[in-house]
Amino acid sequence: MVEITRQPIDVTALLSGAENPAAGGVCTFIGTVRNHADGRTVMRMEYEGYAEMAVREMERIEKQARERWPVEEMAIVHRLGMLEIGEASVVIVVACAHRSDAFEACRYAIDTLKKTVPIWKKEFDQDGAAWVEGVMPEPNRE
Amino acid sequence: MKVDVKLFAVLREIAGREQVTLELPEPVALAELFEQLSADHPGLMRYQTITSFALNGEYAEPATIVNDGDEVALIPPISGG
Numbered sequence: 001m002v003e004i005t006r007q008p009i010d011v012t013a014l015l016s017g018a019e020n021p022a023a024g025g026v027c028t029f030i031g032t033v034r035n036h037a038d039g040r041t042v043m044r045m046e047y048e049g050y051a052e053m054a055v056r057e058m059e060r061i062e063k064q065a066r067e068r069w070p071v072e073e074m075a076i077v078h079r080l081g082m083l084e085i086g087e088a089s090v091v092i093v094v095a096c097a098h099r100s101d102a103f104e105a106c107r108y109a110i111d112t113l114k115k116t117v118p119i120w121k122k123e124f125d126q127d128g129a130a131w132v133e134g135v136m137p138e139p140n141r142e
Numbered sequence: 143m144k145v146d147v148k149l150f151a152v153l154r155e156i157a158g159r160e161q162v163t164l165e166l167p168e169p170v171a172l173a174e175l176f177e178q179l180s181a182d183h184p185g186l187m188r189y190q191t192i193t194s195f196a197l198n199g200e201y202a203e204p205a206t207i208v209n210d211g212d213e214v215a216l217i218p219p220i221s222g223g
Contacts, residue, residue, distance in 0.1 A: 053196055056199055089222075
C-alpha cells in the first residue's frame with residue numbers, strides 16, 4: 001500500500017499491517033527531520049507535494065519492487081505539512097521471506113522515491129526558510 | 143483552448159499562486175508554455191533549465207504537445223524523503 005498523509009505516520013500500525021506468516025524478515029526505513037544541515041541548525045521542515053502524482057509514482061515503486069524481489073507485504077507512506085525535529089517524513093516497510101530481499105527492496109524503494117516522487121521540502125532555521133536544493137527527477141519508466 | 147498549470151514549491155512562490163489557467167490559441171509544447179508563463183512571471187525564467195514537466199500526472203519531455211483540457215505541472219528539483 002502507498003499513502004500520502006498530513007497526519008503523523010503511525011509506524012506501529014504499518015508494522016501490524018505488514019504481518020504475514022510467510023515473512024521471515026521485515027525491514028523498515030524511517031526518514032526523520034534532522035536538526036542540522038550544512039552546519040546550520042534546522043528548527044522544522046515543511047513538506048509540499050503533488051499528491052495525486054506522488055501516489056502514482058509511489059505505486060510504481062511498489063510494483064517494481066514486487067517484480068524484482070519476492071515481497072510479501074509492502075508499505076510506502078510519505079507525510080506532507082509542517083514537521084518538527086525527529087518526526088517521520090517517510091516510512092517504508094517491506095516484509096519478505098528472507099532478510100536480504102527485504103533490505104534490498106527497502107533500499108530500492110527509498111532511493112527511487114528520492115529520484116521520482118514529486119515532493120519538496122522547505123527548511124526553517126533561525127534566519128528564515130529556504131527550499132532544500134533538490135535533484136531533477138529521473139522518470140521511472142521500464 | 144484551456145490548460146491548467148499547477149505550480150509547486152519555489153515556482154509556486156514566485157508565481158504567487160498554486161494554479162494558473164492559460165488560454166491558448168493552439169496546442170503548444172510544454173517548453174513554450176513555460177516561456178509564456180515566464181512572460182507573466184519573469185522570476186520563473188531562471189528556473190527554466192532545471193524545471194521538469196508533468197502532463198496529466200506523468201513526467202513528460204519539454205517537447206511534448208499540450209492539448210485542450212490537459213493538466214500541466216511545473217516540477218522544480220524534488221527533495222522528498
